[in-house]
Amino acid sequence: MYGIGATHFTQTLLYDLLIQSAFQGKINPKNYILYSGEENSPLRYAPRIKAQQYEALQVRNQLVSIERQLAAAFANNPAEPLEDSSAALLFSRLDPAHQPMWKGFAQKDLQAFSELYRNLAPLERRYFLAFTGFIAREHLLAKRGVDGVDGTQxxxxxxxxxxxxxxxxxxxxxxxxxxxxxxxxxxxxxxxxxxxxxxxxxxxxxxxxxxxxxxxxxxxxxxxxxxxxxxxxxxxxxxxxxxxxxxxxxxxxxxxxxxxxxxxDLLDNNFITQYRALYALLQAPAQKRGLLLGGAGPRKPDTPAPALSYPGMTEEQSAVLQAALRAPDYFLLWGPPGTGKTSVMLRYMVDWIFHHTEEHILLLAYTNRAVDEICEAIEQIGPFIREHYIRIGSSVATDPRFESQLLDAQIQPISTRQGIRDLLEKRRIFVGTIASFAGKQELMTLKSFQRVIIDEASQILEPMLTGILPHFKQFILIGDHKQLPAVVAQDERSSAVADPELQKIGLVNMRNSLFERLYKQCIQHHWDWAYAHLSFQGRMHEEIMEFPNRYFYENQLHILPPTSDPGRSQQASLSYVVPEGASPLEEMLCRKRVLFLPTPGDEESPTGKTNVHEARKLVELVKAFGRIYQASRMALHSHSIGIITPYRAQIAQILSCMGEAGIPPGQMTIDTVERYQGGARDIILISLCTNGARQLDSLVSLSEEGVDRKLNVALTRARQHVVILGNPDLLSSNETYRKLMEEVNSER
Missing domain, CATH: 2.40.30.270 (Elongation Factor Tu (Ef-tu); domain 3)
Known part of the structure; x- marks a missing residue:
């Protein structure tokens, strides 16, 4: 039409509609398409034809309808089976018989999907439908938000x-x-x-x-x-x-x-990647599908435990490392805070694999900060390791220490495709985030990896892993499902699973990680060779560890042996020098490592998300620790004190009070608990900012076992001191906080 391809013409008509909408009819554009490669009539007129614009809008409306059909696939109501959902009806009609207009590559893709979907086992089809609906709802909420909830759109x-x-x-x-x-x-x-x-x-x-x-x-x-x-x-x-x-x-x-x-901004690629990963799982060999869905257990090891001799490892760490290395299918490592799951376990996994096999390894994590930690850990193997690993990702999100290891930096001096192929084949270790690897899927066609190790696995949703894991002979997942999970926009009811067959494989809520589901499956089926947990932590003093250990970790956490320097430090008494003319607060800080300081609600707070009383008390605490450290001739660094609070508004309030008191913002780090996960400080000050009972719902993040994961993360960031500020009258209505206040306030 008009010498213009049909899709190009339609695109021009849609741009015309956008211009009309943006400028409210004040501009009347003339539309052309320039075919720069054409010698004859390269500039071609694309007139505005209302009938075709309406037709394009109708296609747009149909796409919106399809998105809503997918999002309506819920797994939380036994009375409405997934097989009867609108998504199931849609997929059943995706075949050449119902779509005769599809031609060429589109027809081949349609045929491939149709055959695959038709031949799925009932459990596999339910899994596919359930997670399709879950991803579609997340995608929809990312676009339009949730009406009435903090104004998020x-x-x-x-x-x-x-x-x-x-x-x-x-x-x-x-x-x-x-x-x-x-x-x-x-x-x-x-x-x-x-x-x-x-x-x-x-x-x-x-x-x-x-x-x-x-x-x-x-x-x-x-x-x-x-x-x-x-x-x-x-x-x-x-x-x-x-x-x-x-x-x-x-x-x-x-x-x-x-x-x-x-x-x-929002990248649609994240959701497209999850859809593709879900489809990739269905294309995987039956043995891999059974392994990931939990219907088939992991094979028992049939090789002897490798001999290990690494300095500084505990007996427990050595035993877990041996088990992880000889597991034929997969291994799940639960590592509570401070147990060395990255700095020790991942480092020595890579060390052993590199020196005792010819395997090529992929190391992944959810965040760039965790990837930085992985790079730091594997570089402890020796300076030579830089000649054997490549990092996938952007320089913007990479610690400057590791920028030279980025793929773009490594291939910059290479001028031929063969040179790039040789580099990729020679390097045995690749490191990156899940997202960055998903954007470099061509790597899987250029080289073969035998093993993947994924850190922060408890923060990664199932669809983000299901397309990756079938490519590997063995995978190792490292995480802590007692800490914060992945961020999910839809409520727990929408992501819940009531389908009895899906529940049998441990899928009770799609917001939980694959790591957590498989870990619980291993425990339930006594697959002892495929999982382990670390129990010796070297971060928290034993007095700080006491509460999270009892209420979150079933008393499975221990400090390091007293024969080690960290172990002695974890048992040491406070040795601060009490400042001259010390205030009651300073005397208390010199005597107790864990404190709860009661604060009133802030009735003047316009949003309920600030508490000036707690902000002012934090100023007192920072000044008090400054005086105590000075009297004790100890250095108080910018990373010594961390302040955790639930709301950005309270961060602003705290910084405002600090500024009024002449305390520079760089003297401490202040952030939300979500941003603090994975970090640690000598002193952690927690401002709960509780002004009303309704805030307890957002303050608390309970797991299925009743573990408050937000409180767990906040408490376990501290090495030497924890001080909690909050309104005891409001907090006492929550059982966990009531127990915390009772234990902290009791004299030891």
Whole structure:
């Protein structure tokens, strides 16, 4: 039509509709498509044809309907079986007989899916339908949010939420002044300066975040201007550096607009990857499917335990390492805080495999911070290891110490494809996040890995792993399901599983990790050769360990032997020098390692998410520890004190009070419990910020066993001291907090 391909023409018609919507009919564009490779008539007119625009909108509506059909596949109601869901009906019609218009590659894909889906066992089909619905609901909520819950609107919040709402929830970097413009170059960089008093210093953005950038026009929607996709490269108290996805040759907007806003963006690729992973599981050999679904148990080892001799390992660690290395199918390692699951266990797993086999290994984790820790751990094997491993990922999210190990840096001096192939084949160890590996699936066609070790596995949802694990002869998952799980948008009822066949394989809620499900299956079926847990931790003093050990870890945690330096430190009495003229608070801190300090609710808090009384008490505590350390001639570093609180608003309140007291923000680290997971500090101060009974629901994160995972993470970050601030009248209604207050307040 008009010398234009049908899909190109439809795309132009949709762009026309977008322009009409954005400019409310004030612009009447003439639409053309430029075929730059054509010699004859390269510029071709694409007239606005309403009938075809309506047809395109109808297709759009059908796609929305399909997304909702998929999201309606719930597994939580036995009276509504998955086989009768709208998703099941949709999949049953995805075959050549019902879709005769599909041709070419699309028809081949349709035929392959149809045959695969039709031949699935009943359990496999239910699993596929259940997780398809779960992923679709997460995708939908990421787009449109949850109405009425803290005003979260998902990606739609970009145009649905007001600027004041975004400021209140720390979701916008506003009033940024453009000071350097390199958007026409490669890389396309922009430098912005914060506007004092207007740009929120505590906006929830970090280096490496993906974002959208748009000009700020008072009273107008962000959609009234062009929106740019970007990545935050640097962010500090003075400036923000971003990199645009592509160079911009039209500079008009950057020349005319001085003030800009930045908001968070969403990558659909994360959800597409999960859909593909789910499909990849169904394509895996039957033995692999049975292994991951839990219907088939892991094989028993048929090789002798490898001889080990690594300095500094406990007997328990050595035994667990032997078991992990000889497990033929998989091994699950539960490592509570401070047990050395990464720094010791993963390091020596890689060490042994590297020196005693010819295997190629993949090392994965959920977060870039954990990947940094993996790199740090394996580099302890020796300087030579740098010649044998490659990191997959972006320099933006990589510790500078490991940037030279990135794949892009390694291939930069290579000029031929064969040279790149040789490099990839020669390197035996590859490291990265789950997401970065998913974006480099071609690696699996270029080289063969025999084993994968995944850290932070208890934070990874099943669909993020099911497409990866069947590729390997053996996998090792390392995690702690007593700590915080993956972040899930839908409520627990929506992700619950009531299907009896799925429950038999341990699938009771799809928000739980594969690690947790398989670990419990191993215990239930006595597959003792496929799992183990570490019980000796070297982080917490025994007095700090006491409560989480009793209520979260079934008294399975122990301090290190007293013959070791860490073990002696874990049993040592407080040896602080009491400062001259010490206050009652300072005297108490010199006497007790774990304290609960009662604080009143803040009736003046506009949102209920700040408590000025706790913020002021934290100022007292920071000053008190400063005086105690000075009197004891001990160094108080910027990473000595950590403050944990549930809300970003309370972080702002704390920093404000610290500033008024003359305490610089760099003297301690302040963050939410979710951000603190995996970290540790000598002193942890916890501001629970409880002003109303309804806040207990968000404060507490219970596992199926009743473990409060948020409180567990907060307490187990500390090495030497924990101080908890909260309202005892409100907290006492929760059993765990009531027990905590009773035990902490009792004299030892």
């Amino acid at each position: 998902g990606q739609a919040g970009l145009w649905l939420n007001s600027l004041s709402d975004k400021e209140a929830s720390y979701d916008v970097l506003s009033h940024l002044k453009l000071v350097e413009n390199h958007s026409g170059e490669s890389p396309a960089l922009l430098v912005f300066a914060r506007t004092p008093g207007k740009t929120n210093e505590l906006a929830n953005f970090r280096k490496g975040d993906i974002a959208v950038l748009y000009p700020f026009t008072k009273g107008k929607s962000p959609l009234s201007n062009q929106i740019f996709k970007c990545t935050l490269l640097e962010i500090d108290q003075q400036r923000v550096l971003v990199r645009l996805r592509n160079p911009q040759f039209n500079q008009r907007l950057f020349e005319e607009q001085d003030i800009w806003n930045i908001e968070h």
